[in-house]
Every structure is written in C-alpha cells, then in structure tokens.
Amino acid sequence: MSDNHPLIIETKNLTKLFPISGHAQLTACDNINLNLYRGMTLGIVGESGCGKSTFLRMLLQMETPTSGQILFNGEDIGKFSAKQRRAHHRRIQMVFQDPGEAFHPRMRVGEIVCEPLLNYKLLKRGQIPEKAEKLLELVELPAEYIRKYPHELSGGQRQRIGIARALALEPEVIICDEATSALDVSVQKTVIELLCRLQKDKNIAIGFVCHDIALVQSFSHRIAIMYLGCIIELMESIGMAEEAKHPYTRALLDSVFDLSMDFNKEIQIIKGETPSPMDRPPGCPFANRCTRCEEICLKEKPALREIAPAHRVACHLL
Ligand code: SF4
Structure with a gap:
C-alpha cells in the first residue's frame, strides 16, 4: 500500500x-x-x-x-x-470475543499474560512479575492487577488482559x-x-x-x-x-x-x-x-x- x-x-x-x-x-x-x-x-x-x-x-x-x-x-x-x-x-496472535473463557480460572493475571512467553521458553518463572507489570502498563492496567484472578475483573479489564497476552510475543x-x-x-x-x-x-x-x-x-x-x-x-x-x-x-x-x-x-x-x-x-x-x-x-x-x-x-x- x-x-x-x-x-x-x-x-x-x-x-x-x-x-x-x-x-x-x-x-x-x-x-x-x-x-x-x-x-x-x-x-x-x-x-x-x-x-x-x-x-x-x-x-x-x-x-x-x-x-x-x-x-x-x-x-x-x-x-x-x-x-x-x-x-x-x-x-500472529488472536484476541477472542470472551477472553475470560480462554483463561484458566486458577491462574493469576501475571501468569496469564506471560503464559505465551513461558510456552516459547522466552521467560523464566522468576521473571513473571516484572514482565507482567510491563505488559499491563501497555494496556493501561495497574501493576497490582498481576495478583488478581480473572473472576475479579470486569469484562473490559479481561479484554485488556486478552490484548496484553496477545502482545506478549510482540x-x-x-x-x-x-x-x-x-x-x-x-x-x-x-x-x-x-x-x-x-x-x-x-x-x-x-x-x-x-x-x-x-x-x-x-x-x-x-x-x-x-x-x-x-x-x-x-x-x-x-x-x-x-x-x-x-x-x-x-x-x-x-x-x-x-x-x-x-x-x-x-x-x-x-x-x-x-x-x-x-x-x-x-x-x-x-x-x-x-x-x-x-x-x-x-x-x-x-x-x-x-x-x-x-x-x-x-x-x-x-
Ligand atoms: S443479484 Fe443483486 S447483488 Fe447480485 S449481481 Fe445481481 S444486482 Fe448485484
């Protein structure tokens, strides 16, 4: 173009x-x-x-x-x-209609957004908090949300988490x-x-x-x-x-x-x-x-x- x-x-x-x-x-x-x-x-x-x-x-x-x-x-x-x-x-990454359904209910937000990086072995478990905070900053969510579970979030916040997760692999x-x-x-x-x-x-x-x-x-x-x-x-x-x-x-x-x-x-x-x-x-x-x-x-x-x-x-x- x-x-x-x-x-x-x-x-x-x-x-x-x-x-x-x-x-x-x-x-x-x-x-x-x-x-x-x-x-x-x-x-x-x-x-x-x-x-x-x-x-x-x-x-x-x-x-x-x-x-x-x-x-x-x-x-x-x-x-x-x-x-x-x-x-x-x-x-190429995907953002779903209801990301809440794609998230494991027992995983905290920090693990959810970093999971793609863990799957590709691009991140060690000990690095999750620092990386998750950066990803949440990208989608304008406070750093303390990394400890929340999906059911504690609103629909809009869950969609932001879905976007942060999609962005993790750049x-x-x-x-x-x-x-x-x-x-x-x-x-x-x-x-x-x-x-x-x-x-x-x-x-x-x-x-x-x-x-x-x-x-x-x-x-x-x-x-x-x-x-x-x-x-x-x-x-x-x-x-x-x-x-x-x-x-x-x-x-x-x-x-x-x-x-x-x-x-x-x-x-x-x-x-x-x-x-x-x-x-x-x-x-x-x-x-x-x-x-x-x-x-x-x-x-x-x-x-x-x-x-x-x-x-x-x-x-x-x-
Ligand atoms: S049916 Fe309607 S939309 Fe289809 S080619 Fe004919 S005029 Fe166009």
Whole structure:
C-alpha cells in the first residue's frame, strides 16, 4: 500500500470446503483474496455463518485451506515445516470475543499474560512479575492487577488482559474475533481506542472481525463485506456510507441506527434467508434477496471487480 504500510499478509484464492455426509460439501470460504498491511486495520463484516471465522482460523493455521495460498511477508505459510510453523505462530496472535473463557480460572493475571512467553521458553518463572507489570502498563492496567484472578475483573479489564497476552510475543499481526461484541458500548470504545494506540505505537496489522458495520467503520482503514463465503465488497472505510455500492452493503448501512437519521425514511429490511452454504446458488450468492436481481444474476457469479481506486464490488450491475 505504501512504504509506511507494507503488505504483510496476502491471501490468494483462499477456499475452504468441509465434507458433509456422502459427497456433499459445505463451502465456508470461496476464493478469498484479501491483504493486510502493517499499521492498518482491515475490518471484516458479515452475519453469523458467512465464513469470516473460518477465514481467520486459516490465517492462524488452525484450519488447512482446501485450496489457495496465504503469504506472510511473501512466504507461503502452507509450505512451512513444523519448526517454521511454531516460529510463525509468534507473529500472529488472536484476541477472542470472551477472553475470560480462554483463561484458566486458577491462574493469576501475571501468569496469564506471560503464559505465551513461558510456552516459547522466552521467560523464566522468576521473571513473571516484572514482565507482567510491563505488559499491563501497555494496556493501561495497574501493576497490582498481576495478583488478581480473572473472576475479579470486569469484562473490559479481561479484554485488556486478552490484548496484553496477545502482545506478549510482540506479534506483527493481531486478529480480533468479535473482540468487543460482549462489552458495554462505553467499554467497547475504550478497548478500540487502546487497540488504535497500540497499533500506532507498534505498527501492527489488525484484522477485526465483527457483525457491527457502524463500529468497524469507525476505526478500520479498509472494510471487507462477506456474504456466503465470498467477499462481495472491499473498500476504504472513509466515505463508505456514501460510496458503498453492493446492494447487501447498502442494506447493512441503511439499517444502522443513528440519532441524526431521518425517522420518516423507511428502513430497508433484507427479506428472505441466506442460502445454505451446502447448497449454494450457481449465480450471485445474494440473488434470492436482492431487489435488483436480473436474469444474469441467477446464472453467473459476479467477479469482485475494481470500480474505483481501492474499491472492489462483486455485482453484475456495476
Ligand atoms: S449481481 Fe445481481 S443479484 Fe447480485 S447483488 Fe448485484 S444486482 Fe443483486
């Protein structure tokens, strides 16, 4: 993207099929081409079951792609040896929706944030207090919290601990999977501000998956909209409210609640159900719900094409 924001992750035609009974297959991700850049946030928006979590799991090597590639700093991670994979895991870390569930209830905060370093033998037990205090300082929590247990913390504090733990190995990429969805709106804001500050300080690439388009748009640099395993629109978040073109993205944006909205304007509800990923339509994945659907939409799947600089849309009418 630029010298300040070099490309760090590039996915090429990344596809994941899950075999179901007999010859049936579930297409979770269909030919996904997305890039992550250092110091920038890519927001990935889509409803439950659209394939965004499977996409993340492939980035984290928790799922093996059926086809396609993931390049990390230009290297194909699918070709890594076991030793290279272990080294690679340090470079990309995850922040979960409810980190409290990922923490051992009998471990104190100091051990929780330092556990990745202990696992990689980068820290001795006696060094935990000093290192844990530094990690807590990064996420703006007092040093004395290293002696607390997870159940003694609020949701926002637990999420800060999750971020501190993700930072322990000094990753180049952080993936946030619905990382603020379980938090109150006021706490969400402070956690997002923290992520933005850390990104600036450490030039980390962030992939932020969320179903709330308004939230993602507020701090991401670019947004990818996913539907039925496909990227249907990819654009910069600045100007998105005016410039988004795909009928599904437009429907998502039009349904965002805003105090300054025109309450007399009818909210466009997306009618119909998302097709099953086991029985995908041959044409546009959004065809059965799209008010602008034409004959070609039922027959041919639209390609994700550039319609303006840094703006791609998969729709036959554009
Ligand atoms: S390709 Fe056709 S069905 Fe799909 S979003 Fe565009 S107009 Fe609607």
